[in-house]
Amino acid sequence: MFRSIRNAFITGLVVILPLGVTIIVINFLLQKLGTPASNFFFWFLDRQFRDMPAVALALEIISILVVFLLITLLGYCSRFVIGRILLRWMEKLLGQVPFINSVYRTVKQIVDTISQQNKAVFQEVVLIEYPRAHSYVLGFLTSKAKGEPQEVTGANIVNVFVPTTPNPTSGFLLMLPDTDVTRLKMSITDGMKLIISGGAVVPPGEGEPVKIENPEEARGRSGN
Template sequence: MKHIKMTLRGYLVTGVLIWLPITITLWVLNLIIGTLDQTINLLPRAWRPESMFGFDIPGLGVVLAIAVLVGTGFMAANVLGQRLLDLWQLILTRTPVVSTIYNSVKQVSDTLLSDSGQAFRKALLVRFPHQGAWTVAFQTGMPTGQLKEQLGEEEHVSVYVPTTPNPTSGYFIIVPKSETRELDMSVDDALKYVISMGVVAPPPPAAARAQLSDERN
């Protein structure tokens, strides 16, 4: 009987390990597609699938969202489109309340998505939440202006410390660069390590992989 219970428990754990990532992946995809499908409301009611065909078409909002993004990028690539974009940005930046939100979001998005930016380009080890502990963090930039003056001559870095298992929330801290350790791993691998609460170990450093490959050859 004990052997049967252990066998059933093993089957149960194996089934959970197989279905849990699949279920979560499908749930996230459904959430994303459902959210993007709301963009179908941008179309006139007469042009919507339920009016034209009598039923909804799942995923059509995703196609429309991608088309809008690609079209906007294409329009901004020419002179006329750039002028229209500048005019639109001028209106947004001159509108009270709206300008504060727009400027803040634009600065963050430009920093994160810019090819020349350093945001989330490096995974670091930093001491957090106290000097006796280490955690994985991501470099988001360097302090400038008044912050740099107040911090003195020692070089500092701005880092984001994600929470576990939800990395979309976390803490922003500024620490001396000398007290950080740069990790030889990609941001994706570091995020997996954080989300898994340390269960999914990161791959070995490039030097260790090269040495192992030489030993095998």
């Protein structure tokens, strides 16, 4: 009986979770975006009239739509010469403000990295020995290391993001020689499923893994 109740409760959670998350997101938009935007756009209206529940809700929804419309127009304008000039001018202005300039540059770098077209942030699913020998962890190859890490080590270093389980949004970055990284043929989606499920959902194997070779060793073998 208790198992049946437990299963029914879990099923109810699965059914209601999407609706609950949707309500939370809508409530967040109304409170954090709709209310301030409504006060900004409709400041000229009488305060008592704006505080009426039906009017306040309507103004908040209209304000959210206006904000989304302005963001969309900004995206279109950035494609043209005048829009690009205005954006560069704004970036220069923000770059001269202490603290704000560092925050803006950091956020911009993250957004530019994520929004790069035709280049996924996670390129491949890889397997590495961590935190000791014969102990393996799943990671995602993001890119080849450049700059000072490459110069100091004198090796071909790759960047591997190792997410935590079951929350893959947090994790840590490892810079490893490419010879210490084993590529897997599973997709990024399957790798995420494996991490989120804590190993419960294991995708089927698709053949032997491919070792990332050191380019110098590969050239040496080809020369021989």
